[in-house]
Amino acid sequence: MFSKRIRTSVAALIGCLVLVAVQASDPFQGAWQGTWEGAGSSGRFNLTLTKSGDAWGGKVDVGQDTGDYTATLANASFEGSKFKARYEYTPDPQAEIVLESTFTGSDATGTWSMVQKGGNESFASGSWTVSKK
Numbered sequence: 001m002f003s004k005r006i007r008t009s010v011a012a013l014i015g016c017l018v019l020v021a022v023q024a025s026d027p028f029q030g031a032w033q034g035t036w037e038g039a040g041s042s043g044r045f046n047l048t049l050t051k052s053g054d055a056w057g058g059k060v061d062v063g064q065d066t067g068d069y070t071a072t073l074a075n076a077s078f079e080g081s082k083f084k085a086r087y088e089y090t091p092d093p094q095a096e097i098v099l100e101s102t103f104t105g106s107d108a109t110g111t112w113s114m115v116q117k118g119g120n121e122s123f124a125s126g127s128w129t130v131s132k133k
Contacts, residue, residue: 026051027103027106027132028049028051028078028083028103029049029050029051030048030049030132030133031046031047031048031132031133032046032047032048032049032108032130032131032132032133033045033046033130033131033133034046034047034108034128034129034130034131035128035129036062036112036126036127036128037126037127037128038112038124038125038126038127039114039124039125039126041064041065043062043063043064043065044061044062044063044068045060045061045062045063045128045129045130046060046061046062046130047059047060047061047108047130048060048061049073049076056073056076056077056078056085057072057073057076058072058073058076058085059071059072059073059087060073060087060097066091067091069089069090069091070090071087071088071089071090071097072087072088073085073086073087074086074087074088078103081102081103081104082100082101082102083099083100083101083102083103083108083110084098084099084100085098085099086098086099087099088117089114093117094116094117095114095115095116095117096114096115096116096117096118096119097112097113097114097115098112098113098114098115098120098122099111099112099128100112101128106131106132107129107130107131107132108129108130108131109127109128109129110127110128110129111125111126111127111128112125112126112127112128113125
C-alpha cells in the first residue's frame, strides 16, 4: 500500500512538471495587463491568451468611460512575436476591433482599429500596451 502511494505521488508530480513545462514553452500564453488609448479616451486593457494545439484563442477585458466589456478573440495568431486578432466589440455588435502587436519578453505594444463587422476600413484607432501578470 505504501509503494502504491509513492507511485501515485510520483505520477502526480510528473504530471505537474509536464504541465508547467508545456506552459513555459510558450511564453505568450497567460494573463497580460495594461492600458489602451485612442479616439479621445483611454482605459484598462487585459488580455488572456490560450493555445490548444496550434490554435490561439483568448479574451479581452476592457475598461472604458462608456462601460466595461469582455469579448472572445477570433482569428488570433502569432507569426514569431507578431500577434494579430479580431474580436466583436460587444457594446456595438456591428463593429469589430482588430488588434496587432509585437511581443517582446514580458511586454507587448500594439495598435487597435475599430472596423465595421467583417470589414477592414478603420473608423477609430489607437494603441495598447500590456505586461505579463
